[in-house]
Amino acid sequence: MSAPDRSAGGLPGEPVVRVEGVTVSYGDVLALDRADLVLAAGVVCGLVGMNGSGKSTLLKTIVGTIRPDSGTVRIGDEDPARARRSGRVAYVPQSEAVDWAFPLSVRDVVMTGRYGRLGPTRRPRAADRAVVEAALDRVGLRELADRQIGRLSGGQRKRTFVARGIAQEASVMLLDEPFAGVDKVSEATITGLLRELAGDGRTILVATHDLHALPDLADEAVLLMRRVLAHGRPADVLTPERLAEAFGLDPMARREGAGEAR
Ligand SMILES: Nc1ncnc2c1ncn2[C@@H]1O[C@H](COP(=O)(O)OP(=O)(O)OP(=O)(O)O)[C@@H](O)[C@H]1O
Numbered sequence: 286m287s288a289p290d291r292s293a294g295g296l297p298g299e300p301v302v303r304v305e306g307v308t309v310s311y312g313d314v315l316a317l318d319r320a321d322l323v324l325a326a327g328v329v330c331g332l333v334g335m336n337g338s339g340k341s342t343l344l345k346t347i348v349g350t351i352r353p354d355s356g357t358v359r360i361g362d363e364d365p366a367r368a369r370r371s372g373r374v375a376y377v378p379q380s381e382a383v384d385w386a387f388p389l390s391v392r393d394v395v396m397t398g399r400y401g402r403l404g405p406t407r408r409p410r411a412a413d414r415a416v417v418e419a420a421l422d423r424v425g426l427r428e429l430a431d432r433q434i435g436r437l438s439g440g441q442r443k444r445t446f447v448a449r450g451i452a453q454e455a456s457v458m459l460l461d462e463p464f465a466g467v468d469k470v471s472e473a474t475i476t477g478l479l480r481e482l483a484g485d486g487r488t489i490l491v492a493t494h495d496l497h498a499l500p501d502l503a504d505e506a507v508l509l510m511r512r513v514l515a516h517g518r519p520a521d522v523l524t525p526e527r528l529a530e531a532f533g534l535d536p537m538a539r540r541e542g543a544g545e546a547r
Contacts, residue, residue: 301360301361301457302324302358302457302488302490304321304323304343304347305356306319306356307353309342316511317342317346320339321512321513326456330491330504331498331502331503331505332344332491332492333494333496334508338509338510338531339510340509343492345376346358348376349368360457361456375455376450380442380466390432390433391426391445391448392421392431395421395449395452396414396417399413399416399453401453417452421448425444426444426448440470440475441471447460447482455487458487459490459492461492463475463493464498483504506523509531
């Protein structure tokens with residue numbers, strides 16, 4: 286395991302992501318309704334909520350690809366679009382959002398993490414190539430670096446985008462369903478990797494349906510239903526009553542499942 290690299294993120298506990306009163310709608314659909322969230326440096330936070338609760342919308346708002354109708358988002362002292370351009374915030378999309386047939390190798394995708402730093406010629410320097418190779422090593426994909434991205438397993442695809450975030454030297458990483466379509470071994474690998482990245486001082490926010498993954502993965506959990514219903518330690522947030530509120534289930538029927546979730 287590599288030594289903590291504090292240059293990647295902030296000091297432990299320092300607020301890095303601030304979402305205040307954020308409302309987002311798509312036409313008549315209210316996706317986020319005055320959502321508030323503060324995330325500190327060095328934390329892995331699981332973002333949980335039923336389908337359509339606004340998880341992807343919240344991630345896209347933090348990475349600055351969606352502008353809120355009202356409210357504010359700050360990444361450190363920057364607005365999200367600027368933080369994205371400067372490489373401070375990285376986004377690992379849902380697999381469905383990626384064109385896997387595109388003729389790019391794993392190394393090409395990881396190199397896109399350097400684009401914000403390459404200048405107008407977009408020509409990588411030796412230092413950029415070294416950062417990309419180190420990122421490939423860190424996620425264990427060096428040997429597959431020349432492979433076209435469509436010829437990867439689900440877990441390898443996710444690790445490719447995590448490597449892009451590492452190459453970007455992002456201090457905030459947002460991941461949308463990183464465990465969907467991923468086997469248990471890859472899930473454990475990705476979980477270990479995210480914990481290491483948080484150990485470097487990065488802030489990691491993971492939208493997931495997989496409540497069972499949270500105890501190993503996350504220091505904190507956020508329960509979302511258009512707004513943040515609860516945020517804290519997973520054991521405190523994922524209670525039967527709160528899960529019933531967020532998922533619309535009978536708390537008595539949930540008791541067993543909720544116990545597993547913690
Ligand atoms: N581009 C869009 N146009 C219109 N409505 C949208 C769009 N994107 C999302 N929505 C709606 O906004 C709401 C929140 O969607 P979002 O994708 O953020 O939820 P989610 O929690 O990520 O869902 P899932 O778990 O299914 O991925 C949903 O009602 C969804 O149908």
